[in-house]
Each structure stands twice: as structure tokens, then as C-alpha cells.
Amino acid sequence: MIKVKNLYHSYSNDESYAVNDISFEIEKGEIFGFLGPSGAGKSTTQNILTGLLQLQKGEVEVAGFDVKHIKNKMFNKIGMSFEQSNVYNKMSGLENLEFYRKLFDVKTREPMELIKMVGLDGKEKIKAGKYSKGMKHRLTFARSMINNPEIWFLDEPTTGLDPAIAANIKDIIKEENRKGVTVFLTTHNMFIADELCDRVAFIVDGKIRLIDSPKELKLRYGEKLVEVEYFRNGELLKDRFSTVVEEEKNQLIEVIKKNNVQTMHTKEATLEEIFIKVTGRGLV
Amino acid sequence: MIRKIFLIFKRDLIVSTRNFITMYIIVVPIIFAIIINVFSPGINDTTVEIVLLKGENQAQEDFFKQFAKVELLDTIEAIEERVIKRDNIVAVLPHKTDDYFILTQGNEPEYIVDYVKYLTTFEHFDIGMEDSMAEIVDYGRDLPPLKKLMVNAAMMFSAVLGGMVIALNIVEEKTDNTISAIHLSPVSRLGFIAGKSLIGVFIPVVGTFLMLLITGFKDINYFHAFLMVATSCIISILIGFIEGINNDDVMTAAGNMKLLFLPLFGSVAGAELLAEKWQPLFYWNPFYWTYKGNNLVLSDSGTWIDILTYSGLVLGISMLVFMVLAPKIRKGLE
Numbered sequence: 054m055i056k057v058k059n060l061y062h063s064y065s066n067d068e069s070y071a072v073n074d075i076s077f078e079i080e081k082g083e084i085f086g087f088l089g090p091s092g093a094g095k096s097t098t099q100n101i102l103t104g105l106l107q108l109q110k111g112e113v114e115v116a117g118f119d120v121k122h123i124k125n126k127m128f129n130k131i132g133m134s135f136e137q138s139n140v141y142n143k144m145s146g147l148e149n150l151e152f153y154r155k156l157f158d159v160k161t162r163e164p165m166e167l168i169k170m171v172g173l174d175g176k177e178k179i180k181a182g183k184y185s186k187g188m189k190h191r192l193t194f195a196r197s198m199i200n201n202p203e204i205w206f207l208d209e210p211t212t213g214l215d216p217a218i219a220a221n222i223k224d225i226i227k228e229e230n231r232k233g234v235t236v237f238l239t240t241h242n243m244f245i246a247d248e249l250c251d252r253v254a255f256i257v258d259g260k261i262r263l264i265d266s267p268k269e270l271k272l273r274y275g276e277k278l279v280e281v282e283y284f285r286n287g288e289l290l291k292d293r294f295s296t297v298v299e300e301e302k303n304q305l306i307e308v309i310k311k312n313n314v315q316t317m318h319t320k321e322a323t324l325e326e327i328f329i330k331v332t333g334r335g336l337v
Numbered sequence: 338m339i340r341k342i343f344l345i346f347k348r349d350l351i352v353s354t355r356n357f358i359t360m361y362i363i364v365v366p367i368i369f370a371i372i373i374n375v376f377s378p379g380i381n382d383t384t385v386e387i388v389l390l391k392g393e394n395q396a397q398e399d400f401f402k403q404f405a406k407v408e409l410l411d412t413i414e415a416i417e418e419r420v421i422k423r424d425n426i427v428a429v430l431p432h433k434t435d436d437y438f439i440l441t442q443g444n445e446p447e448y449i450v451d452y453v454k455y456l457t458t459f460e461h462f463d464i465g466m467e468d469s470m471a472e473i474v475d476y477g478r479d480l481p482p483l484k485k486l487m488v489n490a491a492m493m494f495s496a497v498l499g500g501m502v503i504a505l506n507i508v509e510e511k512t513d514n515t516i517s518a519i520h521l522s523p524v525s526r527l528g529f530i531a532g533k534s535l536i537g538v539f540i541p542v543v544g545t546f547l548m549l550l551i552t553g554f555k556d557i558n559y560f561h562a563f564l565m566v567a568t569s570c571i572i573s574i575l576i577g578f579i580e581g582i583n584n585d586d587v588m589t590a591a592g593n594m595k596l597l598f599l600p601l602f603g604s605v606a607g608a609e610l611l612a613e614k615w616q617p618l619f620y621w622n623p624f625y626w627t628y629k630g631n632n633l634v635l636s637d638s639g640t641w642i643d644i645l646t647y648s649g650l651v652l653g654i655s656m657l658v659f660m661v662l663a664p665k666i667r668k669g670l671e
Binding site for chain 1: 515
């Protein structure tokens with residue numbers, strides 16, 4: 054669905070590249086996470102893919118359309134939820150969606166259905182200018198689905214949302230993906246990426262450092278350890294045991310048999326830890 | 338594409354009515370029309386008014402009615418009270434002898450008082466229309482020049498107001514950050530610009546037509562008027578886009594649009610006050626040609642060739658400005 058080959062972009066039209074020779078492909082129905090700290094080149098790449106920024110150098114194909122010679126028809130197939138909500142403040146939530154749906158040439162979704170989906174029902178007639186930040190974000194998210202996109206670009210879709218609403222948004226993303234929608238997720242939230250993405254790309258300083266599935270990355274970079282907290286003689290003790298060294302495996306079994314175990318965790322590496330390990334950089 | 342252009346226009350129109358500043362701009366032409374009617378004599382308001390004592394002299398009453406608007410009151414006191422009122426009404430009252438005197442408030446124009454004097458004299462000596470050997474020749478100027486000038490300037494002012502509304506709408510799109518959302522829909526950049534421009538034509542055209550009707554210009558050629566207004570809007574639309582792109586604040590954008598009033602009123606002053614040899618100094622100014630074209634429209638004395646010539650000149654100058662500003666507008670809306 055998306056093919057990117059040797060993509061470069063410079064805001065100053067010189068050799069100082071914000072995006073520097075990146076290549077990747079995304080298959081239909083995949084959730085692809087594009088992860089990196091601020092200024093890494095995530096938004097630049099996404100803006101080139103969606104046509105908001107002009108392609109300077111490289112080859113980009115989105116939904117079968119060459120982004121170099123972009124056609125308006127392409128926008129019938131893509132949807133985008135922006136990190137910063139961008140809705141008309143002087144129009145109600147419903148009016149925003151009604152206006153936007155009429156701009157498309159394909160079958161669109163019922164605005165009220167989307168409003169209910171993101172939990173804004175009952176507030177659809179209130180002007181968006183009176184919405185809270187989180188409500189505007191949900192309206193922006195709902196709008197991105199209005200044309201039944203085949204490729205869905207999501208820029209920090211859960212930023213600023215409370216946990217319950219964020220969970221709802223994640224469920225919607227999973228559901229849409231189950232229907233076959235390809236998702237390009239830009240985020241620096243590794244927990245969301247871990248939960249949702251089939252594959253992730255780590256981008257730092259305009260270059261992709263690594264592309265793989267979260268599971269593979271954890272296997273490759275995580276430590277195969279179990280951490281156990283247990284009481285022995287009234288004292289709380291904490292130990293780590295390898296799950297691959299035979300002697301430590303036996304020790305773990307002994308601890309479990311003979312003591313009162315309080316907590317036990319496998320010590321998989323988190324995506325954030327792997328990111329730091331691979332790139333040498335934090336995510337902020 | 339046309340449908341989407343109208344969708345963008347409709348959205349702008351609806352949202353404009355929800356904003357106090359743009360709503361005020363939309364109704365300004367109507368306010369202008371009312372002000373013009375109050376401060377300048379109307380086309381049909383030039384008739385001299387005379388007040389007489391009811392039943393005092395039927396022959397005189399009938400004679401006066403041929404040449405003036407006659408009002409009849411029952412008593413001398415009522416007539417005196419009527420004359421004191423604000424308008425320019427003059428009384429013709431019987432004297433103690435069998436002649437008449439003219440009662441005025443004192444501030445009536447001299448020509449009105451003279452006119453009533455002549456009418457009274459002619460009636461006294463029984464002089465009628467058939468006794469006159471005069472032939473009336475006029476220049477076809479059947480409306481007050483001041484009124485025409487004011488309506489003409491107000492028509493051009495309306496065109497600038499259209500640009501002002503565009504500037505305000507672009508500032509709104511920028512502050513709401515919605516331009517990027519539009520660019521991710523199947524609406525071309527050109528379609529977006531066209532949709533945004535429509536309100537800059539709609540407001541001046543509707544405003545001007547309402548103003549023309551309110552001020553009494555009912556019998557002019559409205560196709561001529563449309564052509565002149567539509568072409569004069571282009572320059573304001575372009576400046577409206579530029580001001581919208583360059584400003585993040587509604588008041589600053591509206592304030593900067595006021596710069597257009599300088600060439601507008603300059604062209605009016607130049608065309609009306611300067612000698613023929615200085616007129617070429619204004620040939621670069623589209624408002625100058627608009628003013629000349631509007632003059633023909635308002636006096637209903639322009640042919641299609643005249644109107645097409647003036648609107649063509651305005652269009653040509655506006656296109657040159659468009660060629661300079663178009664890349665900036667396109668880039669600014671990215």
C-alpha cells in the first residue's frame with residue numbers, strides 16, 4: 054500500500070536533510086509504527102506521504118498513486134488524524150463532519166455514527182470552539198475516518214486523552230484494521246506502538262535505524278530473565294533467574310516451591326528500552 | 338469541482354454570519370444606502386412643496402398643482418407650524434388686501450423661494466404653459482450629482498469589503514489550522530482558492546444591488562452594474578488573500594485592508610477634481626476605471642462597448658496584479 058524508496062527532504066534546499074535516504078514498504082492491512090523523538094523526521098515523512106509537503110527526491114507510492122504527480126483521487130483513499138486538532142471552531146461537531154464528507158467523491162460514513170463512536174454524542178450540536186482539547190482531538194480523529202480510508206495516517210492518536218478514551222480510540226484502530234485498513238501510526242508513545250503495531254520503524258535524525266516487529270525486537274534485545282519477590286524467614290527478598298541457564302531454572306523452581314512468592318515478572322525489554330539501546334537516544 | 342467550490346463558499350457564508358465583524362461588513366452596503374438617502378436629495382425628492390389655506394383660492398390651488406406638490410391646511414396657525422418644520426416647504430398666504438405673501442422658515446434654498454414667487458406671479462397674471470415659447474434642453478442628468486458620486490464610491494467600497502471578508506476567513510482557517518485538512522481532501526488548491534474567492538464577489542454584488550435599489554436606481558442596466566462590480570472585486574480579493582496569509586489576527590488583517598481605500602478615494606478625487614491633462618496619472622489604478630464605468634452605469638448612459646471597455650481595463654490591470662501575487666497566495670496556503 055505504501056512504497057518509499059530513497060526518500061530525502063531538506064527544508065533549506067541544501068544537503069541538510071530532515072529526512073535522509075529512507076526506504077520502507079507497508080503491506081495492505083498492516084499497522085506500521087513510525088517511532089522517534091521530536092524532530093526525528095516522522096512528521097516530515099508523513100507529510101510527504103500525504104502530499105502536504107512536496108516530494109523533493111526519492112520515490113513514493115501511496116495506494117497505487119505516485120506522490121511525485123499527486124492526483125486528487127488519492128485523497129479519497131487516505132485519511133489522516135492530526136496530532137494537533139484542526140476543526141472549524143465556529144461550526145458544531147456535526148457541521149464539521151457534514152461539511153468534510155461532502156468534499157469526497159466516494160461513499161462516506163454517517164457523521165452521527167462516527168460521533169457516537171468517539172463518544173461525542175449529545176455534544177454534536179455544540180460549536181467545536183467550545184469543546185475541550187480532548188473532544189476536539191476526538192472530532193479530528195472521527196473526521197479522518199469519514200471517507201472509509203484504505204490507508205489511515207494517525208499522528209499521536211491518543212495524545213492528551215484520558216486512559217478510558219485512549220483505550221476506546223485504540224479499540225477503534227484495531228477494529229478498523231481488522232476490516233482491512235492499513236495504518237501508518239506516528240508516535241513517540243512506545244506502549245501504544247507495542248500494543249497496536251505489526252511492525253515498527255525507529256527513526257532518528259532523519260534516518261531509519263531499524264524496522265521489525267515488536268515481538269522480534271523484544272526477543273532479539275530483551276533479556277531472558279524472571280524477577281521474583283518472595284518472603285523467606287519473614288524477610289522480603291528479590292532475585293533474578295535466567296530462563297535459559299539450566300542451573301538458574303532449577304533455582305527458580307526451588308524458590309517457587311519453598312517460599313511465599315509475592316510477585317514474579319518476566320524481564321522482557323520494553324520498546325523504549327530497545328529504542329534507546331539501538332539508537333543511543335531517548336524518545337523526548 | 339463546481340460543487341466543491343460552492344460548498345467552500347457556502348461554509349464561508351454561513352460562518353461569516355456567525356461572526357460579528359464579518360456580519361457587520363456584510364450589512365455595511367445597506368447602512369451606506371440609508372445614509373446616502375438621508376444626506377442627499379433623492380431622485381424623486383426634488384419637487385417644490387407649497388402649503389396653502391384650504392378652500393381659499395381654488396384656481397390658484399389647481400394652477401400650483403401642475404408645477405409643485407401642494408399641501409392644504411385649515412388655519413393660518415397650522416400653516417405657520419408646518420412651515421417651521423425641518424423640510425423646505427413654503428406657504429403662499431392671502432394678504433389683508435387681495436394680493437398674496439410668501440411665508441418661509443428662512444433657511445430654504447433661494448431657488449425654491451424664487452420658484453414659488455414665479456408661480457404666484459404667473460397665476461396672478463393668468464400665464465399658462467401655452468404662453469411660453471421656451472424649449473427645454475437638458476443633458477440627461479436627472480439625478481443629483483452628489484448622490485451619484487456617493488453611490489459610486491460606495492459601490493467600490495463594497496468591493497473592498499468583499500476582500501476584507503476573505504482576509505478574515507483565511508485568518509480563521511489559519512488559527513483553526515484547517516487548511517491542511519482541506520488539502521487532504523480531493524479538493525484541488527485551485528478549487529479551494531476559487532471557493533474562498535466567491536464570497537468576495539457575492540458580498541459586493543448583493544450589497545451593491547441592494548444599495549442601488551434602496552437609493553432609487555431602479556431603472557439602470559443591472560447587467561452593466563454586475564460586470565463593473567464583479568471586475569472591481571478581483572483586486573480586493575487578491576489583497577484579501579495576501580492579508581489573510583500574512584496576518585494571524587483578525588483586526589490586523591481588516592486594518593491592513595483599509596490601505597486599499599487610499600487608491601479608491603484617490604481615484605474618485607482625481608477623476609472629479611483634476612484637469613484632463615492630469616488624468617493619465619490615474620490610468621494604472623483599477624478603481625479609476627471602475628469609477629468611470631460606474632458613472633456610466635448609474636446615469637444609464639453607457640453602451641455595452643463602453644462598459645466592456647472599462648471592465649476590460651479593470652480586468653487587465655487586476656490580471657497583472659494576479660500574476661505577481663498568485664505564487665505568494667499559492668505558497669501561503671500550503
